[in-house]
Amino acid sequence: MAHKTVCVFSGGMDSTTLLYHLLAEGDEVLAISFNYGQRHGKELEYAARTCEKLGVSHRITDISNINGLLQGNALTSGNIEVPEGHYQDVSMRLTVVPNRNMIMMSIAGGYAISQGYDRLAIAVHTGDHAIYPDCRPEFVTSFEKTIQAGNYDAISVYAPFISWTKTRIVQLGQKLGIDYERETWSCYRGEEDPCGKCGTCVERAEALAASKK
Amino acid sequence: MAHKTVCVFSGGMDSTTLLYHLLAEGDEVLAISFNYGQRHGKELEYAARTCEKLGVSHRITDISNINGLLQGNALTSGNIEVPEGHYQDVSMRLTVVPNRNMIMMSIAGGYAISQGYDRLAIAVHTGDHAIYPDCRPEFVTSFEKTIQAGNYDAISVYAPFISWTKTRIVQLGQKLGIDYERETWSCYRGEEDPCGKCGTCVERAEALAASKK
Structure with a gap:
């Protein structure tokens, strides 16, 4: 049965694939993106463009005013260097936003509940687990229990990639016709061109290379 | 051992009592209030005044821009009447914000984690349970598991009034020296004077009367 699904959508590879996947499954989808003060605001431009192309309703919610919450993090603070290297290195902890x-x-x-949607979708995958505890299965399962305990309306959490590698996600996306180079943005630095060196650039290149094998 | 505690603080009777209680226990406390577009913005003025009086750091976080989330609710929409009657009536469901x-x-x-606090305190109590599922023990317990699963830093949730009646809270507050009439605001309508008829006015009057018995 098709769902009415709110998709947490950053405009990166994983959530773009999730959006295509939900539409392929026949869901009625609303995409929600967050401006949390990230340096790589370019993501949000890509997100908006993809939703327009796909005819998906899109909301950008600004949480950048949550004062002080996002201090001291490499993704949001101009004076902390975005670390280079592999996505699963300990140095990547600088990119954890509490x-x-x-x-x-x-x-x-x-938002989903208030608008009568019955599902919340998120594109977390195994590559996220090493560094980001809030992408791990135990977090997602516990989150679902909590939101169900806290509300009258039925709502489920859908994380179909939670045990997938990024390569597998990219392979699905390619089947669904996604042109990752043109349609998605990942680089944490958010300059004119991707830096090629930050964790998400490295991960992106690896997944694209592996998907062609 | 004293904690470093972030207290969710509305400026109403329950969370004012919680704030006094945390200080009496010796905690280092930061109070955080939310502007979620509530009609009764007066609460926030009372909250700020109490923190100033107690010398407690206070942050008001504006989440009123979370577009669409708060529609169709009597606490936030000027065109929906705030229901009258008892706090635990079914009509009070109009005051549930998803x-x-x-x-x-x-x-x-x-915010607590990013600033090195180790505890999050919330003033939910048994009177909230009938209408607000996100004030019930199963929600609070599940929330604590989720936030612990999602973060590296230790954080606990402290809800000391969760099995207390409001009357018991008021009795504690009176021992701690709170002058509820002057120091707290409850009315959902947020006009010049409390209306005396909405759920939270009725509940307030009942608790004050019962505490004198």
Whole structure:
């Protein structure tokens, strides 16, 4: 049965694939993106463009005013260097924004409930697990229990890629016709061109290379 | 051992009592209030005044721009009448804002973690349980598991009034020296004077009367 699904949508590879996947499954979808003060605001431009192309309703919610919450993090603070290297290195912990997914999912979930949607979708995958605790299965399962305990309306959390590698996600996306180079943005630095060196650039290149094997 | 605690603080009777209680226990406390577009913005003035009096750091976080989330609710929409009657009546469901506590607690929790606090305090009590699922013990317990699963830093949730009646809260507050009439605001309508008829006015009057018995 098709769902009415709110998709947490950053405009990166994973959530773009999730959006295509939900539409392929026949869901009625609303995409919600968050401006949390990230340096790579370019993501949001890509997100808007993809939704327009796909005819998907899109909301950008600004949480950048949550004062002080996002200080001291390489993704949001201009004076902290974005680390280079592999996505799963310890140095990538500088890119952890405390409780980011819980905040975004709580808002998206509240929005979903208030608008009569029955599902909240999120594109977390195994590559996220090493560094981001709020992308792990135990977090997602516990989040679903919590939001169900806290509300009258039925709402489920759908994380179809949670045990997938990024390569597998990219392979699905290619089947669904996604042109990742043109349609998605990942680089944490958010300059004119991707830097090729930050964790998400490295991960992106690896997944694209592996998907061609 | 004293904690460093972030207190979700509305400026109403319950959370004012909680704030006094935390200080009496010796905690280092930061109070966080939310502007979620509530009609009764007066609450926030009372909250600020109490924090100033107590010398407690206070942040007001504006989440009123979370577009669409708060529509169709009597606490936030000028064209929906605030229901009269008892706090636990079914009519009070009009005052349920979907996922409100989860959103506020997620933001407050993220803020706590980012600033090195180890505890998040919330003033839910048994009188809230009938109408607000996000004030019930199963929600609070599940929330604590979720935020712990989603973050590296230790954080606990402290809800000391969760099995208390409002009368018991008021009795504690009176011992702690709170002058509820002057220091707290409850009315959902937020006009010059309390209306005396909405759920929270009725509940307030009952608790004050009962505490004198």
